Amino acid sequence: MANQVAFTEKLTNFYRYPCICGFQDKVEKPKEFLGYLNTPSPKDRDTMIYIHIPFCRSMCIYCPFYKEHHKNIDYETKSRFVNALVKELEMYSKEPYFKDVPIVNVNMGGGTPMVLETELLIRILDAIYKNFNMEKCEVISIEGDPIALQDVNKLKALKEMGMTRTSFGIQTFNERLRKKLGVESSVLDIFKALNALEKAGVDEWGCDMLYNCPDQNVTEIRYNVDRICDLKPTVVDVYDLNISPNTKLQKLLDTDYFKSKPSNKNEIEMFAAIMETFGENGFDHIRSVNFEPKGYKHSKKGILYAFSADLLAIGPSARTFMYSGGMNYRNHCSLERYIGSLEDGIYPVEAGNIVSKEALEERDIILFPYYMKLRKDEINYNRFKEKIDDMIISGYIKDNGDSIELTDLGKLWAGNVQYYFHSDSEKEKMANSIFKCLSEKKNFFNQDNINC
Ligand SMILES: C[S@@+](CC[C@H](N)C(=O)[O-])C[C@H]1O[C@@H](n2cnc3c(N)ncnc32)[C@H](O)[C@@H]1O
Numbered sequence: 001m002a003n004q005v006a007f008t009e010k011l012t013n014f015y016r017y018p019c020i021c022g023f024q025d026k027v028e029k030p031k032e033f034l035g036y037l038n039t040p041s042p043k044d045r046d047t048m049i050y051i052h053i054p055f056c057r058s059m060c061i062y063c064p065f066y067k068e069h070h071k072n073i074d075y076e077t078k079s080r081f082v083n084a085l086v087k088e089l090e091m092y093s094k095e096p097y098f099k100d101v102p103i104v105n106v107n108m109g110g111g112t113p114m115v116l117e118t119e120l121l122i123r124i125l126d127a128i129y130k131n132f133n134m135e136k137c138e139v140i141s142i143e144g145d146p147i148a149l150q151d152v153n154k155l156k157a158l159k160e161m162g163m164t165r166t167s168f169g170i171q172t173f174n175e176r177l178r179k180k181l182g183v184e185s186s187v188l189d190i191f192k193a194l195n196a197l198e199k200a201g202v203d204e205w206g207c208d209m210l211y212n213c214p215d216q217n218v219t220e221i222r223y224n225v226d227r228i229c230d231l232k233p234t235v236v237d238v239y240d241l242n243i244s245p246n247t248k249l250q251k252l253l254d255t256d257y258f259k260s261k262p263s264n265k266n267e268i269e270m271f272a273a274i275m276e277t278f279g280e281n282g283f284d285h286i287r288s289v290n291f292e293p294k295g296y297k298h299s300k301k302g303i304l305y306a307f308s309a310d311l312l313a314i315g316p317s318a319r320t321f322m323y324s325g326g327m328n329y330r331n332h333c334s335l336e337r338y339i340g341s342l343e344d345g346i347y348p349v350e351a352g353n354i355v356s357k358e359a360l361e362e363r364d365i366i367l368f369p370y371y372m373k374l375r376k377d378e379i380n381y382n383r384f385k386e387k388i389d390d391m392i393i394s395g396y397i398k399d400n401g402d403s404i405e406l407t408d409l410g411k412l413w414a415g416n417v418q419y420y421f422h423s424d425s426e427k428e429k430m431a432n433s434i435f436k437c438l439s440e441k442k443n444f445f446n447q448d449n450i451n452c
């Protein structure tokens with residue numbers, strides 16, 4: 001008999017499954033670990049490339065991604081870094097697994113790739129074209145920030161090299177909150193960036209918005225959604241503020257630096273307001289954290305498609321996932337170790353695991369709440385039937401016959417529905433990772449010292 005479940009503490013979405021923990025999944029011998037590279041790819045999945053560029057102009061106090069302040073890194077080191085990226089791309093491209101595999105999407109993220117000098121960005125794109133089969137590539141996306149995106153000449157040069165879209169963080173229109181969170185750009189910069197994008201003819205752009213930040217309320221969230229919709233982005237990513245233990249942000253929340261704190265109540269009320277306000281502005285809720293103008297024809301193989309495709313991730317801290325062979329790993333979260341490893345001709349893999357068939361099946365059902373809909377024949381339905389039935393009688397999932405779908409209530413609790421399908425062993429591993437990070441004073445995201 002199915003169990004009735006009622007979620008009360010809202011969880012953030014899970015994009016990565018199974019988890020990679022730097023303590024529990026250390027890779028000592030990358031060449032042996034990457035044995036899958038010796039066999040040809042089965043070619044039944046699309047392959048994407050992600051490149052992590054770890055430089056930023058802002059050091060936003062909430063952000064757990066691996067990055068360095070771009071002013072602290074001289075041009076020579078940046079150039080060595082790009083040589084290392086190129087070398088990593090070349091090494092993979094020569095392996096049987098990647099021979100002739102068509103790449104459908106390239107995404108440069110970070111950090112803020114756009115802060116890198118134009119000629120260095122062009123060298124990276126050039127290396128991708130030279131080493132991979134790009135005939136079917138529909139999207140090349142490069143992340144920026146509101147200041148880096150004001151350079152019309154850079155945008156034009158990247159567009160000539162095939163860039164089709166960009167994205168950047170708007171986060172909030174509250175100038176005071178931007179400053180407190182360490183975001184260097186101003187609201188005026190957002191408008192200047194949009195002006196430059198228009199001049200350069202880059203008409204596909206997405207933006208990120210944060211909610212449940214300290215000092216935010218529901219009225220301000222509705223205001224932010226309305227203003228973002230006025231700007232006519234082609235997609236909006238909406239993220240609830242994640243606060244990692246041990247970080248400066250977490251410590252500041254214990255002081256009077258902010259007037260009010262994020263809360264579970266705000267989290268729920270704000271996301272409900274976000275869904276409603278996007279709807280009022282004619283935006284569709286297309287994936288659990290993504291909203292898009294009704295009828296917008298985005299390219300099919302856009303970045304949002306990423307989690308169900310094979311993803312080769314290049315650069316420090318970048319995470320690769322290959323369905324074939326269940327390869328799940330990430331690179332060194334340090335510029336020095338990353339460059340050093342490649343200068344020695346060694347794959348810069350720091351941590352990872354080989355995913356069992358059972359965990360791959362779990363991944364399919366755990367990613368379903370992110371996509372919000374799933375055909376039953378795409379998963380091992382019988383294995384998860386009991387838990388799916390629990391979610392159906394509890395009102396989070398509806399059964400459409402040959403597919404399942406999140407209900408409106410389920411959309412509000414997507415992260416919790418995901419967690420409901422985690423295996424016990426994975427829950428235990430995540431708990432151990434958090435415990436280890438707490439005792440070693442690390443940021444849980446990559447088990448490193450970012451913002452600690
Ligand atoms: C890797 S960043 C790249 C965006 C770009 N560097 C910028 O800031 O304009 C992607 C997005 O992750 C989101 N993000 C960063 N830290 C976060 C956190 N602690 N919780 C939730 N979302 C976060 C932000 O919305 C950010 O824009």
Ligand code: SF4
Binds near residue numbers: 112
């Ligand atoms: S949010 Fe963007 S600009 Fe800010 S630190 Fe993170 S990656 Fe850099």
